[in-house]
Amino acid sequence: MSPLGTEARHVLEAVQEAVPTLRRNGMETEKQRWLVDENIELLEKAGVFRTAVPERFGGLDLPVAEQAEILHAISRGCGSTGWVSMVWISSAWIVSLYPDRAQEEVFAGGSVRVSGGFTPTGTLTPVEGGYRLSGSWRFNTGVPGAQWNIAAAMVEHADGRQEELFALVPAEDVTIADDWDVFGASGTGSATSTVKDAFVPAHRVVDASVYDAATGDRWNAEAKGRNYSLLSYVLATCAPVYLGIARSALDLFLERVAGKPITYTNWADQREHPYTQITVARAANQIAACEALSQDWLRVVQERADRGEQLTVAEKATLRGQVGYVVEATKDAVQMLFDISSASTILRSNHFQRAFRDISALSLHGLLTPTSSLEAHGRVLLALEPGTDYI
Template identity: 60%
Template sequence: MTDSQVESVLKAVRDAVPTLRKNGEEAERQRWIPQENIDLLEQAGVFRIATPARFGGLDLSLADQAKVLREVGRGCGSTGWLAMVWVSSAGLAALYPDEAQKEIFADPSVRISGGFTPTGTLTPTEGGYLLNGSWKFNSGCRGASWNITAAMVDKADGTQDEAVAIVPMSELTIADDWHTSAASGTGSSTSTAKDVFVPEHRVVSYEDAILNTTPGRTAEVTPGRAYGLFTYIMAECAAAYLGIARGAYELFLERIPGRGITYTSWDDQRQHPLTQIQTATAANKISAAEALLGEVIRMLQERADAGEQPTFEEKADVRGQTAYAVQLAKEAVEILYTASGATAIQRSVPIQRFFRDAEGFALHAILLPSTNLEVQGRVLLGLDPDTPFL
């Protein structure tokens, strides 16, 4: 992938940002992003950025993927989150055996949804498994061709192991149950499988996925692209979130000129010292969050280039540092929204949607500072992390 190709994707996404912002109200009304948003990202090449080059993908580095996802998030929080889900899931699909990858990447711009909460079961049967279960908060399922489903595998001795199956989205049903105050456009409905047959080559154990040791692959993940399962996901989540914060900051700056402060003698809010302090504080929090994420990505790339997985301690640091970056960005958006005045509550004013999306996405279990800082803190103190999600 050349620098010019990366810039081509970035330019196309930047050009699409005004349209993504304009479509925000419609995305909320229909509880799913407009098709125009998907088409613009498709044309820009966004859905190919994590697809392996051997299947016609762009195979971007994590740093370049993060740049693209931040740009999408600048335009629309829901669209940015969906792009992150589809892109990161495509990256994870490269962990499956060759036979599955050929099926999945028959379309280099494949969109894959899914999650890692094992709320389903895989029962062994001839040639594979029967999948049953339901998965809530399945972001992107309405626009995906494939879906990653975490489940417990029932073993003959009565015990269970965790595994991740990938199935055509057409074989699952989608409930109309997404009615939310934030992330409304993600259409993150509940998906359900009932006795869906999954061939053996489309099921990977949690351990193999985490350690990048899946059997049945003659072509390993592209050199320099094996970032580790959860560290990769968390970096991509943080990138999309920081894009939302940057978008809120831009909207705030656009909104301020010419605004006075009601019931005061101030006819230009920019002249008020409090507004100046709020603006600088928010800008610095976002920049600090971006710098922290940049360090995370730099470390992950160093490990990937060396053909190594991040160390145990580094994985714990990634969890804590990405969550802390999100916390800083969330605080920045809160400052900007508070400084925006009462008229900002109107649905026609985009910053209120960026604020609600930032609040909502920050509640996602994978981004919660309390959970992630606990894991990092335990490891820093020489304790067991008390979680397999590293």
Template identity: 55%
Template sequence: MTDSDAGTAAVLDAVSALVPKLRENGSAAEDRRWIPDENIELLEKAGVFQLGVPRRFGGLEASIADQFKVVTEISRGCASTGWVAAAWIEGAWVASLYPDEVQKEIYVSGAVRTSGGLAPTAMFTPTDGGYVLNGSWGFNTGCRGADWNLVAGIMEHPDGTPEPMYALVPMAEFEIADDWDVSAAIGTGSFTTSATDVFVPARRVVGAEQLVTGTTTGRTNTGATGRNYGLITYVAALSVAVFIGAAKGAYDTFTERLPGKPIAYTNWAEQREHPLTQIKVATAANKITAAEALSAGFVRRLQERADAGEHPTVEDSVTVRGQGGLATLLVKEAVEALHDVSGASALARGQHFQRFHRDVEGLTRHGMMTPFTNLELHGRMLLGLDPDSLYL
């Protein structure tokens, strides 16, 4: 085992020990619409925010499989915290696609928290030495606790041709609106961030095509680094871990309540003895296991491609989206199966199960993670059609 492997294993052990505390803090996260500072401090101490940082900057440069395990465990405690952690880990990795001089800025402390808005909802106006940025980005997960913000926008060439661009900008340069008021994933703090006439040095702005395909220049960590996952594909793959972790959390909190629990208005003194409960529990457990198996397959595929020094192919990316879509659908169905027999008492805000149920239901509405959209992409490819999507 290398020092990096040992460090990553230590992070996983530390995070597993935090699950009860993260779960306990779930109500507070919902009350403030943003995860408690304690959660961030605990994850920081555990080394979570070093996972996506290259080893040459003091990070752990963990494989996607290890990142997946860590995010799953965090989400088993709190789905909102897991969603934020995944976003920050992904953001840390994205910085490795920028030129070396930018990487030195971002990775100065060996750990970093970077949020992002992948939709090009802003404008870059060229100016001396860089660009002036104006625009806003909704659903900016983790923005209140981030150091940097990865934002997308459009730069218009003199001939009128638009070019999508991505920039890394200090979070302090943005205004954060108090507009995150939702019924699921409440603790993610996915507020809207806005930039007004913000100057961004040219070195921190790259073309979207280059960033997505891993072909940016001016960096030494190219080729067979073992970490070339493809931006959109990587984000989609790691996000699945949140769903699996949340489903495990729902399963844990459902089954923990069963001993001695009767079925109201019936003669069943032990719900565990009712055949329907047994069927629902077995169904949920097996669907979660099936989702894990599917995920292990596409994670392994991405890592093998990266280890060979290759960028994911279109087929790889579409397969991740399709298999990730089915994995997401399976865990959603698993939690719904348990919810069917949870009883009215599970609706109390003090019960963690209802939070996991709402979070899984809500997060499947995320544009990139909607199961049927991703299955459609996969189905088109399997039938010999173009996937018909720019987000691959």
């Protein structure tokens, strides 16, 4: 990987210093089903929520590879904190595709937390100057601590044509249900959010052209270097969360195994058992291979953006398939380590079991589930259409 820029290095160093605290706060984060304040404050101080904000608004405007490395580090401390950070950062980048007036409103403070419900379960009704928005969105990660929220909704035009649009609303327009109670990634606060008859001005509503970073009426529409393909960018920022959780699980296993006997056997130190040695090597190599694979797609994504080009269909499908493979392979690596862990691993106070549950839960995410992702990749490899618009 290319050396980090100065700003990214400073953020990363601050995050790495915070990792023990993020990990220590894991149990309390789970209990309250939302990030403890200290986690948010540490990341805010580190500059994490400025990473995707354009420089002209006081942000760091880091390239996607540097964002990914920071997310990887956060996730080594706490999977829930990593996942929420990913959503807030990637959604802030999405705001950079909105018209100038919207960007000026959202990025006014230089650091911002943006959540989003991207399943179009809302309705937009055209009115003078904009729209009225109503609807509910499930699994809205990070919404309890977000300052803005992106809501996908359908609008019916006068000619009967229906269109999916993305409305940007301030936190005060959003109500949050107390319905997030899950076995993994439980600190993400991915509750149902609801908006009732809120006015959204026209400059805070964009159409599906954002998928190709093609929205007009914005200062950075032709800028090179950060106009990534939306879904490819989102996938590229999701993957480091899985990689960070898996790397954390490996670290935690290695910390605990030294001198640990294998119960009801004559093995006084589990490290001496060949099966332990082989399993640890397999898990470590699987994680390292996934980390190396991620560097390839991050390079392709950035090179295309630097040239002012969009990824090809084949490149998008490949990226989705490879991210799906990373989700599958990192989950399997953590499972390998879990299977050779002692019974005390299931204690809530043991951080390993939280990594195991977090990666298991996050592997079920609809956009990232390995089966669908690998299918799209395989179809393209076989000279077929991807079979999905979500690449």
